[in-house]
Structure formats: structure tokens, C-alpha cells
Amino acid sequence: MKTASCFCGQCSLEFKHDPMMHFMCHCEDCEVLFNGAFRGFAYTEIDLELKGPHDTYSYEGGSGSLLHLTFCKNCGMNLFSKPDLLEGLVYVFAGLMKEHYTFEPKVEIFAHNRLPWVTRADSVVQTYDHNGTIERVSELLENIDQRG
Numbered sequence: 001m002k003t004a005s006c007f008c009g010q011c012s013l014e015f016k017h018d019p020m021m022h023f024m025c026h027c028e029d030c031e032v033l034f035n036g037a038f039r040g041f042a043y044t045e046i047d048l049e050l051k052g053p054h055d056t057y058s059y060e061g062g063s064g065s066l067l068h069l070t071f072c073k074n075c076g077m078n079l080f081s082k083p084d085l086l087e088g089l090v091y092v093f094a095g096l097m098k099e100h101y102t103f104e105p106k107v108e109i110f111a112h113n114r115l116p117w118v119t120r121a122d123s124v125v126q127t128y129d130h131n132g133t134i135e136r137v138s139e140l141l142e143n144i145d146q147r148g
């Protein structure tokens with residue numbers, strides 16, 4: 001069991017297992033929303049238990065389908081996003097879990113938009129220029145499975 005909490009501590013997350021994958025997204029939305037590349041841990045949704053005052057904001061991602069961003073109502077910190085595209089998955093913000101895991105991305109998407117001064121991480125095994133290949137990403141997810 002791994003637990004994490006938002007910046008103010010009112011929201012808490014609990015996971016039974018380890019993340020399936022560490023990944024980065026360099027898309028333009030992430031750059032604006034998160035002030036840089038998104039660093040996330042992919043978990044199965046049923047693995048996550050969320051407590052505390054939270055709200056969700058939904059927007060259309062680069063793929064054209066919705067992403068649902070859940071954040072703490074008190075401090076506003078983003079906790080995870082949930083893509084319609086990959087049913088049953090949540091992308092948990094890497095910073096939340098920093099006491100449990102060292103972030104080592106295996107996959108990066110929308111790499112064509114990577115900021116010029118950001119280098120490709122050594123740990124990355126698969127780079128996608130956009131996510132038109134999301135099916136392949138989900139395949140990869142099954143293969144890479146970083147759970148211990």
C-alpha cells in the first residue's frame with residue numbers, strides 16, 4: 001500500500017499496487033496546464049482510492065477525446081488525469097509519489113513538442129511524435145508493466 005497527499009494535505013490517494021508505467025507527455029496542452037511536460041504514473045483506476053475535497057475539470061485532449069483532470073478543491077493541486085481514450089487508466093502526477101518512486105519515464109508522447117532544452121531521458125524506450133499511436137501505447141503498457 002502506497003499513500004500520497006496533495007500539497008495542503010486535505011486530499012489523499014492510496015494505491016494497492018505499483019504504477020504500470022512511468023511516462024511523459026510533451027503536448028501543448030500539458031505545457032500550458034502543467035507549466036512543462038507532464039510526468040505521470042499510469043495506474044489502473046480500480047487501484048486508486050481518493051479521499052478529500054476534490055473536483056474535476058474535463059477538456060478535449062490532442063487526440064480529440066476527453067481528459068478528466070482531478071484536483072484538490074482547497075490547494076488546487078492536480079492529482080491525476082483520466083483519459084477517455086484508455087478506459088480504466090489514471091495518470092497520477094509524478095510529484096505526488098516522489099517519496100515512493102524515482103521517476104524513470106519509459107515512454108514519451110508528443111515528443112515533437114519537447115522543449116528544445118529538454119533532453120530525452122536515458123530511460124525512455126519508446127518515443128512517439130504524437131499520440132495517433134495510442135493503441136500502441138496501450139499495448140506497450142501491457143508489455144512494459146513497471147510494477148514490482
Ligand SMILES: [Zn+2]
Pocket residue numbers: 006007008009010011072073074075076077
Ligand atoms: Zn490540497
Ligand SMILES: [Zn+2]
Pocket residue numbers: 025026027028029030031038110
Ligand atoms: Zn500532454
